[in-house]
Amino acid sequence: xxxxxxxxxxxxxxxxxxxxxxxxxxxxxxxxxxxxxxxxxxxxxxxxxxxxxxxxxxxxxxxxxxxxxxxxxxxxxxxxxxxxxxxxxxxxxxxxxxxxxxxxxxxxxxxxxxxxxxxxxxxxxxxxxxxxxxxxxxxxxxxxxxxxxxxxxxxxxxxxxxxxxxxxxxxxxxxxxxxxxxxxxxxxxxxxxxxxxxxxxxxxxxxxxxxxxxxxxxxxxxxxxxxxxxxxxxxxxxxxxxxxxx
Numbered sequence: 001x002x003x004x005x006x007x008x009x010x011x012x013x014x015x016x017x018x019x020x021x022x023x024x025x026x027x028x029x030x031x032x033x034x035x036x037x038x039x040x041x042x043x044x045x046x047x048x049x050x051x052x053x054x055x056x057x058x059x060x061x062x063x064x065x066x067x068x069x070x071x072x073x074x075x076x077x078x079x080x081x082x083x084x085x086x087x088x089x090x091x092x093x094x095x096x097x098x099x100x101x102x103x104x105x106x107x108x109x110x111x112x113x114x115x116x117x118x119x120x121x122x123x124x125x126x127x128x129x130x131x132x133x134x135x136x137x138x139x140x141x142x143x144x145x146x147x148x149x150x151x152x153x154x155x156x157x158x159x160x161x162x163x164x165x166x167x168x169x170x171x172x173x174x175x176x177x178x179x180x181x182x183x184x185x186x187x188x189x190x191x192x193x194x195x196x197x198x199x200x201x202x203x204x205x206x207x208x209x210x211x212x213x214x215x216x217x218x219x220x221x222x223x224x225x226x227x228x229x230x231x232x233x234x235x236x237x238x239x240x241x242x243x244x245x246x
Contacts, residue, residue: 002223004246005032005059005177005230006238010041010048019238020052026239029246034059034088034153034230037066039100046075046084053082059124060084063092064110065102076118086122088153089114108147115148124177125149129157129166130197138169151175156232158183158192158200158214163221176225180218181232182211182241188234208240215245 006027008019016035023030033052037045037060049058060075067073079087091106107125114123125144128137141152152170156179157163163178170176183189189206192198204210215231222229233241 002219002226003032003057003177003228004030004219005034005057005228006030006242006246007034007036007179007230007232008048008238009038010035010043010045012041013043013051016043016048017051020056022238024055027242027246030056032057032059032230034061036061037063037092039063044075046078049084050078050082053084057086058082058084059086059088061088061090062110063090064105064107065092065094067105067110068103069105069109069113073113073117079118079121085120086124087114088124088126089149090126108143111144111147111149122150123148124151124153124175127152127154127166127176129155129162130199134165134169141170145171145174151177153177153230154179155196156181156198157218158198158204160217160221161201162199163218167225175227176222177228177230178218178222179230179232180211180215182208182234182236184208184211184234184236208236211236211241212245215242219245 006023008016010016020033033056035045035048045060049060052058089107089110111123111125114121127141151174183192183206185206219229231242
């Protein structure tokens, strides 16, 4: 059965609680909330996910570089307290504050450790269709599966043809959360093209109508394949972006 998640940024405790309440009150098609772990905010993803429980399933993002491989994982007690059974592991970018402590490990290392130390957790990994060639990204995904990943959250897509390509490249039965986000300014559009090397169809425009139309298409794509979808509202109210779709 297709699940649907909304990705909510933990800018503040009050703001995150308000967004969760807004989703709960108006978007009945959403059953999951996923929360990124962003170093510029003090609220950690696993704490923010606790705010979504028990009304939603909750999936915190975990940055592998943040955790000392020789010390206990600090988030496990809180996950247990709130009944959180799924996590998304990413390697993590270098922090903006260069004095912050990071460790020499990547997503594969943390996935392997979680499968050893917390085997009750369902661990997802990231799929980035833009950062390298198809072959290299597919090989990296296979390493993550070998380490114990149960499936993948993708970077946001903007072109259904690329979705089709990646769906064909993944092993049969792979559990995938296909992602979409909102791009509503020329600056954001240029950022995704120049910085993230994202692929857009010629018909794409940074308008709310175009973003909502793609959100509908991506949801249909996921449902047809009995996979999952997540939506990341950026610089737009979550109801303006997804109202009437979810």
